[in-house]
Amino acid sequence: MQDRKFAGIFPYLVSPVDEDGTVREEVLRALVDHLIDFGVHGLVPLGSTGEFFYLDWEQRKRIVEIVLDETAGRVPVIPGVASGSVNDAVHQVEYYNSLHVDGILSVLNVYFPLGQNGIYTYFKAVAEASESPVVLYNNPKFTGFEIENETLLRLSELPMVQYYKDASANTGRLFELSNKLHGRMGIFSASAHVPVFVMMMGGSGWMAGPACVIPKQSVALYELCRDKKWDEAMALQRKLWGINSIFQKYGLAACIKGALTLQGFDVGEPVAPTKRLTPEGWEEIGKVLKEMKEIEESLENGTCKE
Numbered sequence: 001m002q003d004r005k006f007a008g009i010f011p012y013l014v015s016p017v018d019e020d021g022t023v024r025e026e027v028l029r030a031l032v033d034h035l036i037d038f039g040v041h042g043l044v045p046l047g048s049t050g051e052f053f054y055l056d057w058e059q060r061k062r063i064v065e066i067v068l069d070e071t072a073g074r075v076p077v078i079p080g081v082a083s084g085s086v087n088d089a090v091h092q093v094e095y096y097n098s099l100h101v102d103g104i105l106s107v108l109n110v111y112f113p114l115g116q117n118g119i120y121t122y123f124k125a126v127a128e129a130s131e132s133p134v135v136l137y138n139n140p141k142f143t144g145f146e147i148e149n150e151t152l153l154r155l156s157e158l159p160m161v162q163y164y165k166d167a168s169a170n171t172g173r174l175f176e177l178s179n180k181l182h183g184r185m186g187i188f189s190a191s192a193h194v195p196v197f198v199m200m201m202g203g204s205g206w207m208a209g210p211a212c213v214i215p216k217q218s219v220a221l222y223e224l225c226r227d228k229k230w231d232e233a234m235a236l237q238r239k240l241w242g243i244n245s246i247f248q249k250y251g252l253a254a255c256i257k258g259a260l261t262l263q264g265f266d267v268g269e270p271v272a273p274t275k276r277l278t279p280e281g282w283e284e285i286g287k288v289l290k291e292m293k294e295i296e297e298s299l300e301n302g303t304c305k306e
Contacts, residue, residue, distance in 0.1 A: 006076060006103060006133065006163055006186060007204045008041025008226075009218045011211035012049035014257050015063055016267040023062045027266050031212070032070040034265075038215035041205065041222075043067055044105055046080035048139065048167075049209030049252045053082065053109070054271040061095065068099055076102035078135060084109040086125045093129040103133045105165070110144055116151045123147075127160040134160045135188070135207070139167040149177045156184040165207050167192045175201055191244050196237045199225035209252055210243045213259040214292050220299050239295050242288045250281045258285050 013031065016024035032043060045067045046052040046060055055063070064079045071077050079096055081104050083089040093104055106126045108119060127134045136155060138147040146168065147155075155161045166174050167190035178187060178201050186204035189195040195206040199222070211218040217240055224233035247255050253270040258277045260267050262285065269276055277285070 006042060006078070006135070006188075008222050009039075009205055009211050009215065010042040010044050010076075010078065010188070010207040011035055011040055011215065011218075012047030012207065012209040013043055013045045013063075013067065014209070014212060014253060014260060014267050015046070015050045015052075015055060015059070015271070016257075016265075017051075017055070017059060017271055018268060019272075021056075021059060023059060023066065024266070024268060025062075025066050028063065028066050029070040031260070031265055031267070032067055035212065035215050036071065036074050039219040040075065040211065040215050041219075042076040042078060042102070043071060044078045044080065044207060046082070047105060047137075047207070047209070048142065049212070049256050050080065051253045051271045051274065052080050052107070054274065057092075060092075064096065064099065064101070068101065078103035078105050080105040080107055080137075081126060082107035082109055084111055086122055089122065089126050090129040093126055097129075097131045101132060103135060103163075104130045105135045105137055107137045107139070108143060108145075114145060116148055119145065119147055120151050120154055123155050123161070124158060127155070127158045130160050132160070133162040135163040135165055136161060136185075137165045137167070139190070141167065141169075141192070149173065149180065152177060152185075153180060156181060162186065163188060163204065165190055166198075169193065171197060174198065178202060191247050194237060194241075195221065196225060196230070196233050199233075200230065209256045210247050212256055213263065213289070214240065214243055214296070216296050216299060217292060236295075240292070242291055246285055246288050250277060250285070251275060254281070255285060258282060259289055262286055262289055 165188040169192040188207040189198035191208045
């Protein structure tokens, strides 16, 4: 694949919000600096882990404004644009254009069922409105629909559609798409996939919530894949899989917000009515974090072996 601007580890940021709806600016800025200091390659506010579905427009705007301001151009910022209507999605894109974001993560919310032509129409409108590269996001578990490969191939012909993030967990389908794209879109792994497998087939990196919690380990994993050190990458991937497992078990925001809280970032609870962690969940996440910390220390000491 050709060199791309977006490649590497792009954490889906959590959205620290008080119960009265106020965005916790101080901790969000601290998290941005922390992740950049650990070498992540970009930041994605308002992804799934960012609870975009539960935030109003003013909250979403504020979060993106804070992240952009604190990042100050050090890494690309790719905010999520999610809506059920073309007009609203285009409105969001136009506002982010005015902030000079580096890209757009495009999500389609669905209530009434849509066919593939309707899905194409939505993403096409977002792409044509955007002044920066668009990442198409396919997450059938939560959206209730699949962006079929033929639709993705049609969308890949649009100039601004340059990346694709897949959370379908169907690696065979992703492999087929990769073969047909001929490099027209960079593909990012989600936590539903094994990131090493996606990067082995030419993927661009990992775009997901767990990278907020294990940035150093995630960057090390990407660098091993970039350098085609597949045996070492797979050994590290095996060690890191525990964070993916609890992410799937306890949910997106609850797990990552809980883990960040245990790491000293007071990001608050998931936005109501999202389910909160149980005492058992807090305990299990604490155990996994201890394992992740040991991996981080072994990377620092150069002793991370299978």
